Amino acid sequence: MANYKILENDIKLCRKCHLRDTCNQVVPGDGNPETEIMFIGEAPGAEEDKQGIPFVGAAGKFLNQMLRTINLKREDIFIANVLKCRPPANRDPLPEEVAACWPWLLEQIQTIKPKLIVLLGRHAMERFLPNQKISQIHGTALRREIDGIGKQVFYALYHPAAALYQGSLRETLLKDFKRIPKVVEAIEKSGEIANVQKVKAEPENRFEEKIKQEKLF
Ligand code: SF4
Numbered sequence: 001m002a003n004y005k006i007l008e009n010d011i012k013l014c015r016k017c018h019l020r021d022t023c024n025q026v027v028p029g030d031g032n033p034e035t036e037i038m039f040i041g042e043a044p045g046a047e048e049d050k051q052g053i054p055f056v057g058a059a060g061k062f063l064n065q066m067l068r069t070i071n072l073k074r075e076d077i078f079i080a081n082v083l084k085c086r087p088p089a090n091r092d093p094l095p096e097e098v099a100a101c102w103p104w105l106l107e108q109i110q111t112i113k114p115k116l117i118v119l120l121g122r123h124a125m126e127r128f129l130p131n132q133k134i135s136q137i138h139g140t141a142l143r144r145e146i147d148g149i150g151k152q153v154f155y156a157l158y159h160p161a162a163a164l165y166q167g168s169l170r171e172t173l174l175k176d177f178k179r180i181p182k183v184v185e186a187i188e189k190s191g192e193i194a195n196v197q198k199v200k201a202e203p204e205n206r207f208e209e210k211i212k213q214e215k216l217f
Pocket of ligand 1: 011014015016017018019020026083084085097100101104
């Protein structure tokens with residue numbers, strides 16, 4: 001916990017890219033840094049920028065509701081974004097912004113050491129599971145080895161904001177979300193698995209063509 005507080009303070013002081021010139025504040029993350037489950041989204045929106053906390057708007061409320069369906073609260077998990085500062089008018093992040101901010105996310109993962117990383121939406125998914133389609137891999141637990149992190153299980157979900165008002169996506173997201181405890185259980189049972197391809201933990205990897213990863217179930 002103490003280590004995470006030091007890291008959080010460093011992130012709050014960051015001015016490595018120009019996004020800090022237009023946002024109100026840096027939004028490092030929220031929740032329990034000693035959790036087994038870390039959620040990663042893309043970037044803060046207007047409300048997050050105002051409050052300094054990720055996922056506090058409508059999508060955040062939906063996320064809280066879904067957490068309750070698996071008997072978890074925000075305080076039980078940790079949630080962060082790929083970018084810690086809000087892009088103007090919520091535009092998509094630029095590659096140089098992702099590259100500048102990426103070391104913070106890596107350091108958060110190294111400090112928290114989650115058993116499971118849940119990727120919220122296709123933008124977050126692309127950073128760790130490049131060249132995949134969220135429509136094909138949502139609700140699938142994949143283990144990959146990533147430089148700087150090691151073997152890590154990822155579980156991609158549709159973004160709560162995208163699913164909030166779309167009936168079929170919403171149903172799918174709710175169904176996938178309810179499997180999270182089973183995924184954690186499977187990770188605990190599966191132990192170490194050899195022959196997992198190493199990939200470099202850099203944002204450009206999302207353009208890599210030949211990616212192998214291991215499907216847990
Ligand atoms: S977006 Fe990331 S790298 Fe850029 S200033 Fe904010 S914390 Fe620093």
